[in-house]
Amino acid sequence: MNENGKVDDKTIAALSSGAIILGGLLYYWLGEGQSAVELLELAYGSFKFFNNPLVF
Amino acid sequence: MLGSILSQYARSLAVFAAFLLMVLVESLGIREAIYPGLESFFNWMNQSSWLGVIGTTYGSVYATVEALHLLSMAVLGGTVLATDLRLLGIICKDVPSETLVTGTHKCFRWALLMAILTGIFCAAGVANKVYFMEVFWIKMLVLITGSCFMLFIKQPLLTSRPHAQINPWTIRLLAVTSMLIWFTVAATGRWIGFS
Numbered sequence: 001m002n003e004n005g006k007v008d009d010k011t012i013a014a015l016s017s018g019a020i021i022l023g024g025l026l027y028y029w030l031g032e033g034q035s036a037v038e039l040l041e042l043a044y045g046s047f048k049f050f051n052n053p054l055v056f
Numbered sequence: 057m058l059g060s061i062l063s064q065y066a067r068s069l070a071v072f073a074a075f076l077l078m079v080l081v082e083s084l085g086i087r088e089a090i091y092p093g094l095e096s097f098f099n100w101m102n103q104s105s106w107l108g109v110i111g112t113t114y115g116s117v118y119a120t121v122e123a124l125h126l127l128s129m130a131v132l133g134g135t136v137l138a139t140d141l142r143l144l145g146i147i148c149k150d151v152p153s154e155t156l157v158t159g160t161h162k163c164f165r166w167a168l169l170m171a172i173l174t175g176i177f178c179a180a181g182v183a184n185k186v187y188f189m190e191v192f193w194i195k196m197l198v199l200i201t202g203s204c205f206m207l208f209i210k211q212p213l214l215t216s217r218p219h220a221q222i223n224p225w226t227i228r229l230l231a232v233t234s235m236l237i238w239f240t241v242a243a244t245g246r247w248i249g250f251s
Contacts, residue, residue, distance in 0.1 A: 010213040011226060013067040017209050018229040020075055021201060025236045028194070 067208070074204075095187055102183035111181025121177045128170035129242060135160040135167065136238045140231035143219075157214045168203060189251055195244035202237035210234060 062069065081087050102108040111118045141147045142156045179186055186192040210230050219227060 009065045009067045013071045014209050014213045017071045018233040022233045025240055
């Protein structure tokens with residue numbers, strides 16, 4: 001905010017670009033995580049943290 | 057009236073215009089139309105340009121430049137982590153955040169320049185491969201977006217006034233976004249290396 005109590009240009013630009021970029025990157029990484037889980041399910045039948053058959 | 061609004065909110069309008077441009081490029085199929093035409097340029101980079109010839113012929117030169125690329129990325133990551141973790145109030149609480157933001161930025165700019173220059177050489181050496189990698193294009197998009205975000209959005213706001221006068225949630229958003237941007241650049245870079 002500036003001295004008049006109004007939200008200034010730099011703050012609006014920071015908030016809008018920050019929200020867009022953060023949202024886009026989270027969407028990307030969550031998508032990558034989801035596809036990794038799907039690949040593991042395809043390979044092993046179910047997703048487990050330890051797919052080693054010796055670990056029960 | 058319109059001119060006054062345009063000049064008063066130029067930065068915000070530029071952000072909106074850039075976002076709109078990206079939506080239009082994607083929705084109108086412009087990206088798909090441009091992509092095939094770039095293949096010949098990437099082949100030229102790899103096989104005919106002196107960067108590509110040196111990169112593919114002399115392994116020691118390629119390894120040295122790649123080491124410089126990784127070192128510059130390490131310095132860049134260090135400045136980003138030092139600044140953003142201080143902005144989040146996690147480290148260096150006895151140092152004013154304004155001092156850290158100003159002090160690390162010069163180092164960040166030099167590291168970014170070095171990373172880009174060495175990155176062009178590294179990409180030229182494997183240009184015929186990276187052209188087909190989706191992750192390479194994601195890295196380029198995030199690198200360009202991140203550089204613009206740091207140079208034209210984050211730094212101008214953080215140096216415009218004392219941080220006590222900025223909403224703490226705005227500062228936290230800037231810090232988290234910045235860290236995620238450079239994490240993505242580093243992670244996709246390693247992903248290219250392992251593909």
